[in-house]
Amino acid sequence: MSEVYPIPAETAKNALIDEKTYKEWYDRSVKDPEGFWGEHGKRVDWIKPFTKVKDVSYNDDVHIKWFYDGTLNVAANCLDRHLAKRGDQTAIIWEGDDPSESAHITYRDLHERVCRLSNAMTEKGIKPGDRVTIYLPMIPEAAVAMLACARVGAIHSIVFGGFSPDALAGRIQDCDSSMVITADEGLRGGRKVPLKANVDKALETCWSVKNVIVVKRTGGAIHMVAGRDAWYEELVAKASPTHAPVEMDAEAPLFLLYTSGSTGKPKGVVHTTGGYLVYASMTHQYVFDYHDGDIYWCTADVGWVTGHSYIVYGPLANGATTLMFEGIPNYPTVSRFWDVVDKHKVNIFYTAPTAIRSLMREGEEPVAKTSRKTLRLLGSVGEPINPEAWNWYHRVVGEGRCPIVDTWWQTETGGILISPLPGATALKPGSATLPFFGVVPLMVDAEGKELLGATEGNLCIADAWPGQMRTLWGDHERFKQSYFTTYPGRYFTGDGARRDEDGYYWITGRVDDVINVSGHRMGTAEVESALVAHPKVAEAAVVGYPHEIKGQGIYAYVTLIQGEEPSEELRKELVNWVRKEIGPIASPDLIQWSPGLPKTRSGKIMRRILRKIAENDYGALGDTSTLADPGVVDDLVENRMNRV
Numbered sequence: 001m002s003e004v005y006p007i008p009a010e011t012a013k014n015a016l017i018d019e020k021t022y023k024e025w026y027d028r029s030v031k032d033p034e035g036f037w038g039e040h041g042k043r044v045d046w047i048k049p050f051t052k053v054k055d056v057s058y059n060d061d062v063h064i065k066w067f068y069d070g071t072l073n074v075a076a077n078c079l080d081r082h083l084a085k086r087g088d089q090t091a092i093i094w095e096g097d098d099p100s101e102s103a104h105i106t107y108r109d110l111h112e113r114v115c116r117l118s119n120a121m122t123e124k125g126i127k128p129g130d131r132v133t134i135y136l137p138m139i140p141e142a143a144v145a146m147l148a149c150a151r152v153g154a155i156h157s158i159v160f161g162g163f164s165p166d167a168l169a170g171r172i173q174d175c176d177s178s179m180v181i182t183a184d185e186g187l188r189g190g191r192k193v194p195l196k197a198n199v200d201k202a203l204e205t206c207w208s209v210k211n212v213i214v215v216k217r218t219g220g221a222i223h224m225v226a227g228r229d230a231w232y233e234e235l236v237a238k239a240s241p242t243h244a245p246v247e248m249d250a251e252a253p254l255f256l257l258y259t260s261g262s263t264g265k266p267k268g269v270v271h272t273t274g275g276y277l278v279y280a281s282m283t284h285q286y287v288f289d290y291h292d293g294d295i296y297w298c299t300a301d302v303g304w305v306t307g308h309s310y311i312v313y314g315p316l317a318n319g320a321t322t323l324m325f326e327g328i329p330n331y332p333t334v335s336r337f338w339d340v341v342d343k344h345k346v347n348i349f350y351t352a353p354t355a356i357r358s359l360m361r362e363g364e365e366p367v368a369k370t371s372r373k374t375l376r377l378l379g380s381v382g383e384p385i386n387p388e389a390w391n392w393y394h395r396v397v398g399e400g401r402c403p404i405v406d407t408w409w410q411t412e413t414g415g416i417l418i419s420p421l422p423g424a425t426a427l428k429p430g431s432a433t434l435p436f437f438g439v440v441p442l443m444v445d446a447e448g449k450e451l452l453g454a455t456e457g458n459l460c461i462a463d464a465w466p467g468q469m470r471t472l473w474g475d476h477e478r479f480k481q482s483y484f485t486t487y488p489g490r491y492f493t494g495d496g497a498r499r500d501e502d503g504y505y506w507i508t509g510r511v512d513d514v515i516n517v518s519g520h521r522m523g524t525a526e527v528e529s530a531l532v533a534h535p536k537v538a539e540a541a542v543v544g545y546p547h548e549i550k551g552q553g554i555y556a557y558v559t560l561i562q563g564e565e566p567s568e569e570l571r572k573e574l575v576n577w578v579r580k581e582i583g584p585i586a587s588p589d590l591i592q593w594s595p596g597l598p599k600t601r602s603g604k605i606m607r608r609i610l611r612k613i614a615e616n617d618y619g620a621l622g623d624t625s626t627l628a629d630p631g632v633v634d635d636l637v638e639n640r641m642n643r644v
């Protein structure tokens with residue numbers, strides 16, 4: 001039996017949703033989805049109100065539509081509709097990498113900035129439906145750029161600033177972006193990131209891009225290409241501060257976000273306008289129990305889906321005050337998170353287990369010396385949180401006072417699917433607990449047979465919710481293949497889970513070839529193809545292994561081409577090579593030189609065995625008799641790299 005933390009009296013008293021309401025709403029949401037969502041769909045402002053709520057099929061052609069005869073504009077929902085009541089309220093608190101730099105931006109100010117950029121983009125020829133790639137650090141202009149795209153009806157595709165020029169180029173080419181919005185340089189932990197130089201490199205192979213808009217962040221020396229590049233500051237200074245938002249169909253794409261799958265190149269996940277906004281704003285309000293006036297801080301980067309839904313769209317649609325942090329948790333000191341909490345009087349704090357684990361290693365003193373008295377609620381996202389980290393977060397950071405919402409979701413789901421609601425759910429450390437309204441989780445075995453009651457299996461979702469992805473950019477077939485064919489008629493999450501006797505879900509991690517490194521998704525196939533692109537590598541197989549801070553580390557088995565000798569130098573070269581090909585987050589932690597890989601007689605690599613060896617669990621390799629050459633396993637075990 002695991003520990004249970006009951007709902008604190010203080011939380012129960014003030015929460016938006018109590019236990020009874022959760023049960024009533026949840027019941028209705030699954031019995032009468034049309035009625036439930038028809039009502040909650042009204043939480044956003046529609047230009048033309050919808051009359052049709054839901055048109056979904058998880059079979060054959062697979063289509064997902066919500067509120068589909070309505071029209072709206074997302075930027076108008078995040079800005080214009082708040083002006084009368086909260087024009088002077090802070091929309092974004094920006095905290096710079098350097099603790100001496102911060103800013104408060106009101107809704108009125110943010111509205112004007114977005115209007116100016118919208119006009120400047122229109123001037124540059126951007127039309128509804130065009131793709132715009134955003135490659136920016138965590139500065140307010142990132143939110144301005146997202147909202148300006150939404151305002152003019154352009155589809156943004158944000159690429160995380162830590163990705164390499166090659167990764168950026170691939171993501172620009174896949175969707176034929178016609179514009180890139182970037183900065184001269186980024187700033188993280190006192191170090192500069194050469195964003196504009198990376199864009200220049202990427203654009204050597206991208207013909208679709210006509211315009212690059214460059215925000216001046218550091219003032220570092222960069223090269224501006226005449227006729228293509230323009231300074232953001234100059235464009236917005238001369239643009240008009242008013243702009244009429246473009247009326248968009250509910251099902252018009254709002255953004256693309258590339259994410260790793262179990263095979264091949266990253267997938268362009270497509271989210272649309274109406275359903276996404278309804279779902280992001282509703283989950284933000286209820287999961288974080290957001291009350292007017294609360295200061296809310298999500299530490300994610302806008303390059304990931306968490307930044308999209310829970311720094312920008314959800315909070316701003318709700319008229320919230322959202323904090324945007326440019327820096328990292330350990331700069332200039334390991335008290336930084338808690339210093340920022342005190343400085344800006346943060347009430348709700350949302351971060352990733354990997355950050356908690358790395359701060360936990362520094363001991364309690366850097367936390368204890370800060371006040372944190374404004375904190376009311378803590379959140380976790382990105383990977384399973386181990387009970388030890390959960391307890392430390394609860395006891396040390398929250399001083400036992402703040403509930404923790406462990407929120408399970410994915411880039412594909414647009415918003416949180418399984419999570420406690422602070423006033424409605426007793427907590428169990430390590431469990432994401434219960435489904436959000438309208439979400440029907442389903443456990444199946446390997447053959448797809450539904451498992452009932454307390455059980456362990458593969459996690460599927462039975463029916464659609466408004467925030468669900470609609471397709472993969474330019475590849476609806478791959479969309480169907482990736483999510484709806486493993487278990488026909490169901491959305492397969494790729495995650496394994498356990499459901500306990502109280503119906504609580506415990507996510508155990510990916511069951512496919514995706515690994516989760518510091519909360520960042522990485523397809524093992526992507527790292528493998530980067531490795532084999534190196535001239536000295538003949539073959540590579542990549543698996544995850546348990547890593548104390550990162551959750552999972554990257555373990556690569558590498559076979560060199562004939563005549564090449566392993567060396568420490570080559571190991572470093574390969575690590576740098578992968579960093580250059582994909583980005584630092586994909587760097588292998590361990591590389592094992594492998595004269596051979598365990599393959600079946602038909603040539604398929606047996607990853608199960610490679611995973612076991614990487615986990616240092618080589619006693620339990622199971623049946624190896626089907627291998628073409630069982631001898632390679634002995635060599636791999638003998639020379640294994642992870643000897644914990």
Ligand code: WTA
Pocket residue numbers: 259304305306380381382383384385406407408409410411412432493494495507509510516519520521
């Ligand atoms: C994992 C991030 C356990 C999971 C929002 C999922 C989690 C993948 C949790 C999606 C959690 C995310 N507990 N596992 N609370 N949150 N995951 O697309 O494996 O970057 O499938 O979205 O992260 O990662 P993604």
